[in-house]
């Protein structure tokens with residue numbers, strides 16, 4: 001039975017010592033434990049290996065044994081690290097070198113050979129612990145920056161194991177990453193994995209660029225890196241989601257509701273209820289007093305006490321409703337808390353009508369408190385909060401409620417739910433789940449999200465108020481706009497984002513990554529690559545055969561994929577190669593393509609080949625007498641839906657995508673339409689692609705059409721069409737004793753499916769396939785055709 005072995009720095013449980021010196025396990029609530037924990041819990045064949053958080057030297061042997069037993073009852077395998085290992089591997093290289101570097105804070109990164117060596121030793125310790133657990137067929141999924149060397153260490157021990165690695169933080173540009181003296185070791189370590197995952201396409205691209213720059217290895221369009229040992233590693237993006245329903249549900253729980261109402265009462269949003277506090281009464285009194293001549297501060301002059309003037313203004317009849325801003329972070333310099341506080345301060349100064357009307361609940365949980373940078377940050381935040389509260393507080397109102405405790409999920413959801421605005425402005429963040437959790441807690445309700453452009457979540461939550469967190473005035477304006485937005489507009493913006501979050505959850509992230517890992521590991525290029533002995537067998541069969549059939553796809557198979565469809569026009573070299581192969585009277589060669597029949601006719605009409613166009617809608621056999629080089633006879637598949645009619649429905653939908661995504665365009669064919677996005681910003685393209693697919697899938701079924709996805713293209717064509725159905729009659733009609741089909745994409749799989757048992761089927765490039773062999777790229781296909789042509793010519797000579 002194959003199992004999943006999850007490996008991460010920390011386990012999903014922590015051991016706590018009770019007063020009576022006994023031990024108990026407590027469930028961790030961090031992002032990783034929350035995302036993968038449910039999978040681990042429900043898949044009883046999975047085990048989790050990680051640091052126990054305990055120094056074994058501080059415990060007796062029997063204590064250590066009972067700790068191990070506690071963990072093993074929960075299918076966890078604890079690793080014990082001593083004080084110097086924790087210092088070098090965790091506090092040192094992971095937190096003091098990699099963390100700042102990966103978050104674009106190179107000036108905070110310490111490069112220390114000693115801590116790097118300890119980091120490598122601890123990764124080796126993990127490898128020693130994991131290796132004996134791996135059985136044939138198992139999958140190992142390694143998590144995060146603490147274990148960047150581990151994939152390669154395990155690969156050396158298990159060349160055929162299926163290994164995945166995922167980074168939960170950003171990956172920086174190669175210019176930043178290269179400053180790490182051990183950058184090459186780290187890259188090689190990661191490439192030990194079959195699948196390398198990141199939260200966003202941007203991070204994946206930065207990694208690929210680093211591989212190119214620092215290792216000199218090419219990464220192809222599909223994210224494949226070919227490695228010296230004949231393996232291939234695949235790089236891709238897998239944005240992590242949340243358990244949407246859990247947050248939605250919890251935000252409506254009794255405790256969260258109490259919490260929300262309490263906050264609303266304190267902030268003056270709710271009066272006349274049991275939550276109405278003396279503060280609210282005091283606030284009302286202040287408002288009343290300030291409007292009367294002779295209020296208590298009236299003898300001060302504006303010049304003397306401008307802030308009192310503001311206070312007076314605030315209390316004296318601003319039409320603003322009461323509003324709540326919330327933010328929840330770990331106190332880390334990447335979270336941009338001081339920058340955010342300055343923006344809030346600026347907003348109170350620039351829009352004084354909010355004074356007394358907006359309250360900011362700032363939850364900032366201190367972490368790594370013994371590290372000087374973090375200590376300084378805490379002092380800075382304390383000081384800024386004090387400064388703003390000192391400057392703007394009224395008798396009955398404080399601008400900021402500053403909470404440094406760590407709260408459990410229910411009160412957290414209550415705080416999210418109370419927030420009219422969430423201010424999520426990290427300077428850098430891999431994903432940022434707070435933004436997603438806030439939206440889940442506002443399901444069906446208004447609530448505005450101000451979101452930093454510097455976090456992974458901004459790539460998905462594009463209806464938020466997106467800001468540059470370093471730009472204080474931009475954050476100030478966005479905050480003001482978010483406070484002003486109508487409930488209707490806010491709900492409208494949220495709907496699209498919430499739909500996405502419901503659909504892409506933590507669970508789908510987990511299963512999506514594992515499904516991709518299963519796919520890439522099983523289709524590793526080395527598995528099926530056409531070996532030399534197989535080539536020799538092929539040549540012998542070719543030689544002996546009296547009647548040979550070649551079915552060759554065009555784009556990506558006979559010619560490489562290029563920027564635009566018209567640039568893929570065949571070169572003279574390719575045309576003469578095709579002519580050489582097809583001139584043999586014993587050879588029947590068909591080019592089987594998704595291209596329009598006009599293009600196929602124009603490019604290959606004069607060659608001695610049969611043509612199949614638009615994935616099988618159009619067919620033109622080759623008759624050496626009739627087709628003496630020019631005019632071609634084409635037959636169209638019968639019974640297809642009227643293209644002019646269905647295009648009226650499909651074209652406007654595709655046009656919307658063209659309008660929304662720069663550099664995308666439509667390719668028209670007689671019986672198909674294709675939306676191309678190869679030239680566009682791939683991050684935006686992915687979002688638009690998802691939208692388009694959803695819209696198309698909602699109507700194509702009814703119209704007798706289907707949606708196909710291929711290399712940077714979404715195509716709509718009649719449902720009955722496939723290359724497989726197009727070539728089946730050719731295979732049946734001829735009496736061929738050599739048959740070969742080659743193709744690079746999913747449309748070619750239908751062709752492989754109908755190939756008889758004693759034939760050759762070749763997948764070009766990577767990806768799951770039913771073909772029995774694989775060639776690297778179009779150049780390898782051309783080389784193979786060259787050998788076949790030469791073999792025929794030699795026999796005929």
Ligand SMILES: O=P(O)(O)OC[C@H]1O[C@H](O[C@H]2O[C@H](CO)[C@@H](O)[C@H](O)[C@H]2O)[C@H](O)[C@@H](O)[C@@H]1O
Pocket residue numbers: 553554555556557560561562563564565566567568592593594595596667674676678710711712713715745747
């Ligand atoms: O069946 P094929 O011969 O593989 O044709 C499939 C599609 O090929 C063309 O698009 C692809 O190639 C372009 C040129 O390299 C590239 O720019 C594009 O991104 C690819 O998707 C063609 O334009 C489509 O109509 C075909 O369906």
